[in-house]
Amino acid sequence: MVLMRTVYPTIAVPLPLPLSNLPVRTNFAVRCANVHSQTQLDSRKLVLAVKEKLEKEHHNLPVGRNGRDDEDMILWFLKDRKFSIDDAIYKLTKAIKWRRDFEVSKLTEEVVKDALQTGKGYVHDLLDINGRPVVVVVGSKHIPQALDPADDERLCVFLIEKALSKLPTGKEQILTIVDLRGFSTENADLKFLTFLFDVFYYYYPKRLAQVLFVDAPFVFKPIWQLVKPLLKSYASLVRFCSAETVRKEYFTDKTLPPSFRD
Structure with a gap:
């Protein structure tokens, strides 16, 4: 008897290509x-x-x-x-x-100097940790009866324009910090607060990244309850926080606004 050996055909198995050579990746990029x-x-x-x-x-x-x-x-x-x-x-x-x-194009430091000198608002010289220009509003220095409301409104718009002019390449939004330490009822100004958010909603849409209400006292809570419904979706941009949060989460030791230094 002759024993026959079965011969199986040799199958060539191709080696896997490197991922970088796969055509799928090139097609996806295209x-x-x-x-x-x-x-x-x-x-x-x-x-x-x-x-x-x-x-x-x-x-x-x-x-x-x-x-x-x-x-x-x-x-x-x-x-x-x-x-x-x-x-x-x-x-x-x-x-x-x-x-x-x-007359936004005509707003200059000279035009808003009376309101600017109160120190109630300014554009911080440095950017926050996310590379955004920063507008700081000091609530305790805002006395509604001290100036014509139109002066406060012009200062508001001047500061927004100045902050937007400082936007780095690739950045589109600014941060606003409302410092409420020392805020009292004499500083309350529902009309101005509403104006601030209206300006951002109608005339500077999506330019506002966030609004920080810092160390808001109890007397501010009723004001916020009145304003909040008027803000609609913009209310979600507001964050109540402490001065310590501002220091730790939004700035470095070198970029922190002077009024928030220990």
Whole structure:
């Protein structure tokens, strides 16, 4: 008897390619680039559509920086209104008219010097730990009867504009700190507080990262209960915290505002 040996065919098993050589990764990167390019193209079309509509329907509005043809401003309001052309135009025209009537471009330190000298508000020289410009409001130095309310409003807008001018590349929002240490009933100003949030909502949308109410005394609580419903979604930006929290979570020893140093 002759025994036959079964011979099995040899199967070549390919060695796995390095992950960096996989075509899937390259295709994914290309797809991402394409999506990004398409998004930019779509945004550009929407900006031009808003710009054209503003020129036709609101030709009397000013042009130039922060005007009806300012494409950066148009894009910002489109983002705020979730790229709805009609909603963006409505809010944008309101903001441009307000800037013109309020004469925002004419606000200087000389114009607001009386309010600025009170020390009730200033822009901190340094950025916070997240690289954001900081506006500091000192509640105990705000005496509503001491100045014309219009002066306080002009100071408010001047400080916002100054803080926005300090935005580093890639940053879009600012931090506001309301120092309530020593705050009393004579400092209460419901109208001004409402103005502050209205300005951010209508004219500087999504520029406010957070508002810190620092060491709020008991007398401030009723004021907050009155204001909170008026703020709607902006109320979620408010954080009540201590001066110690400001020191530890928002600044380093070198960047801390002087009034919060031990």
